[in-house]
Amino acid sequence: MTERDIEFKVFRYKQGGAAPAHQTFTVRCDENTTVLVALQDIRRDQDGTLILRHSCHHASCGTCGMRINGREELACVVKVFELGTPTVVVEPMRNMPVISDLVVDMEPFYDRFNAAGMPFIRESEYLEEAEVAEGLETYMRCENCIECNLCVSACPIMGTDPTYIGPAALAATWRVVEEPRGLDSRPLLDWVDSQNGCWRCHVAYECNEACPSGVLPGDKIMSLRRELTKRKFRRLFGR
Amino acid sequence: MDNIQPTTDPVRPKAPLRSWFDVRGRSLSTLAFALNRLTAIGLTIYLFLHLAVLSLLLRGPEGWDQFVALAKNPAFLLLDVVLLFGVVYHMANGIRVALVGMGVAHTRQKSLFYVLVGIALVAFVVGAVLIFVE
Ligand code: SF4
Ligand code: SF4
Ligand code: FES
Numbered sequence A: 001m002t003e004r005d006i007e008f009k010v011f012r013y014k015q016g017g018a019a020p021a022h023q024t025f026t027v028r029c030d031e032n033t034t035v036l037v038a039l040q041d042i043r044r045d046q047d048g049t050l051i052l053r054h055s056c057h058h059a060s061c062g063t064c065g066m067r068i069n070g071r072e073e074l075a076c077v078v079k080v081f082e083l084g085t086p087t088v089v090v091e092p093m094r095n096m097p098v099i100s101d102l103v104v105d106m107e108p109f110y111d112r113f114n115a116a117g118m119p120f121i122r123e124s125e126y127l128e129e130a131e132v133a134e135g136l137e138t139y140m141r142c143e144n145c146i147e148c149n150l151c152v153s154a155c156p157i158m159g160t161d162p163t164y165i166g167p168a169a170l171a172a173t174w175r176v177v178e179e180p181r182g183l184d185s186r187p188l189l190d191w192v193d194s195q196n197g198c199w200r201c202h203v204a205y206e207c208n209e210a211c212p213s214g215v216l217p218g219d220k221i222m223s224l225r226r227e228l229t230k231r232k233f234r235r236l237f238g239r
Numbered sequence B: 001m002d003n004i005q006p007t008t009d010p011v012r013p014k015a016p017l018r019s020w021f022d023v024r025g026r027s028l029s030t031l032a033f034a035l036n037r038l039t040a041i042g043l044t045i046y047l048f049l050h051l052a053v054l055s056l057l058l059r060g061p062e063g064w065d066q067f068v069a070l071a072k073n074p075a076f077l078l079l080d081v082v083l084l085f086g087v088v089y090h091m092a093n094g095i096r097v098a099l100v101g102m103g104v105a106h107t108r109q110k111s112l113f114y115v116l117v118g119i120a121l122v123a124f125v126v127g128a129v130l131i132f133v134e
Helices: A035-046 A107-116 A150-154 A167-178 A186-192 A206-210 A217-236 B016-021 B028-059 B061-071 B074-101 B106-133
Strands: A003-012 A021-030 A065-068 A071-074 A087-091 A098-100
Touching: A003 A035, A021 A035, A035 A087, A065 A150, A071 A150, A107 A167, A150 A167, A150 A206, A167 A186, A167 A217, A186 A217, A206 A217, A206 B028, A217 B074, A217 B106, B016 B028, B028 B061, B028 B074, B028 B106, B074 B106
Parallel strands: A003 A087
Antiparallel strands: A003 A021, A065 A071, A065 A087
């Protein structure tokens, strides 16, 4: 097993403290070291005040989202050597208020997500004999969403509009609209048919790239727009 | 539902220009988006310049003739080439965004980009050559 010293330039900030700055740490890594493990090593061996968030260590819980070398990633599945850079820059996700070091306040995220309402877990997805339900395009499900906020961090429009609903909640909304299961989806459609709803999106599709879970939120936003366009035409012709 | 919490961050204020134009490590789609914004700003500025230049006509043929002489200068022609790029790119990507934005072929947005912007680039090269040859 090869080992190498890798430099980590880590974003540091404490509420009420000095302005944010990057602090450099050196960590001995091998080919299995993930960015999350390296950060935990820093916390254990070098600076116990480094704050980060994680839980599952296997891309399921969505809590370890951060920016690694400027890209949105789940730190638990990014191997340090695979990044191929002598210095690894680690920063908190963008577009949510930073609380401390690498941790952002997720309240605005959940606030949006809860408004969309996502009550579904579809067991049939796991059954081989399951057929795609009538009216569905595919089983590209939003239930895949692990609520990590990476899409929100990557979106350039979230970076300018603090009230934009954002890709995750819009994708969740589409799931309800796509398959309402007896719910009235009209209030949700009204919610997203707004200036800070799905018309705010400028089709940069960075959310699709950032999503570690195959949700493709950008595609879902366009599906919502198609639905709303149809609705507008129907209203225009009085139907 | 209307009162969602804003994502304002006092520690890291929103920086639109960086958010739109910092394409480091970003995907092709963001590049397309950034270029679309850039060409939009360029074309808007051009529109006002164009109106200002046309208003020279109000001052009679002399001012206009002077401008036409200037416009034939190679440096000026180069500006025309930049303008042509802005027009064809913004048009081609605009068609893509309009289609995708209505949910048409949205799952093939990257292929749409290659096809439409590819056609635009061919038109651009032909146009750029004609600007200098004609
Ligand atoms: S497609 Fe829309 S929501 Fe997704 S990153 Fe781009 S602007 Fe943001
Ligand atoms: S849509 Fe993808 S990137 Fe966005 S919160 Fe859900 S899992 Fe994360
Ligand atoms: S620690 Fe759970 S997704 Fe990374």
